[in-house]
Amino acid sequence: MKIKVVSRVLEANERIAEENRKLLKDKGVFVLNLMSAPGAGKTSLLIKTIELLKSRVAIGVIEGDITGTEDAERIGALRVPVVQINTGGACHLDANMINTVLQELPLDQIRLLFIENVGNLVCPAEFNVGEDMKVMILSVTEGEDKPLKYPLMFQESQVLLINKIDLLPYLDIDIERLVKNSLKVNPQLKIFTVSCKSGEGLSQWTDFLLSKINPV
């Protein structure tokens, strides 16, 4: 009984996600769904990425939060179009929420759209929103066991950004084991190690993004 309800919800979501995907494809917008646990650094990563790319590609942002507009204000200060979704309690974004706000963005002028999901290592991975690519961020402070304990997001993502590597000297984490565990649950995962604080690794990430928007 419970499973039936869940399955109907997911089917309805998938239908709207497909609508979003078609609309965004027609407009020539490449869409990333950024997911992570709270505090892994989604917003910081987004800000650094925008700073590095905004002179080369037109960027838009959809900010998802349970409540508040702090993150959207930080992004808006970079002078890129941004829309805030407040889920009002819901622990993930879904396709319908995205569908509702797409018209608020100047899609004809955007090539790259970032959707920052609610901070949650579980539920966002269950809901497609119409993205071209799911990107997850994991902070090195979260421990090397996370791919084994929360496999779904690692499996659903095409890219894993391992963030806060500037903190490695002060942690006991075994980063090689983290990479190994990640690839164990998803052998296709493209992995970057980055620090938004020191800037290390960010250019490899932005080069990768540019190659996706302008494939040779």
Add this chain to the structure above:
Amino acid sequence: MKIKVVSRVLEANERIAEENRKLLKDKGVFVLNLMSAPGAGKTSLLIKTIELLKSRVAIGVIEGDITGTEDAERIGALRVPVVQINTGGACHLDANMINTVLQELPLDQIRLLFIENVGNLVCPAEFNVGEDMKVMILSVTEGEDKPLKYPLMFQESQVLLINKIDLLPYLDIDIERLVKNSLKVNPQLKIFTVSCKSGEGLSQWTDFLLSKINPV
């Protein structure tokens, strides 16, 4: 329609939570529901707490994870009774899951029961499981804005453990602002700052726990 379904689920959960609470109270067991984002240090905190208290009070543990038994094995190595719940995808524990495993524990011999929830800063706070106290753990690496962005868990908890304070010298976080933001969403919150690595602050936390089990 959607809200109706959610409300029925929560009502059913509350009924079973009440059953659990009554059973555990009859047995004289004090129950804590430990909640946090993934990687904030729930299991490490639990291990340290057990090491400090197990000679003075009989402890039992219910481990909640989406998948795997790693944490239960770490706890079991301390020679306390432990039961593992695998939610099989669900992002939180609910009262029925707890109800199902209670009989697996020697409740007549336990005075203090820890329930380690699934790592998630959102959903676990919506489901009572029959606990006497909700305790949340936040790592200093998660940032001082978390109480404002994820208020529910801060509001539902009686205790906040701010963990990993050994990392403070390497972070930009303003811990006074974190405490202020936490008290803003829940003025009654009892806050401890701890490090499971250095041991700082842990005795204040365990003294507090002992005072709850054996009130004067």
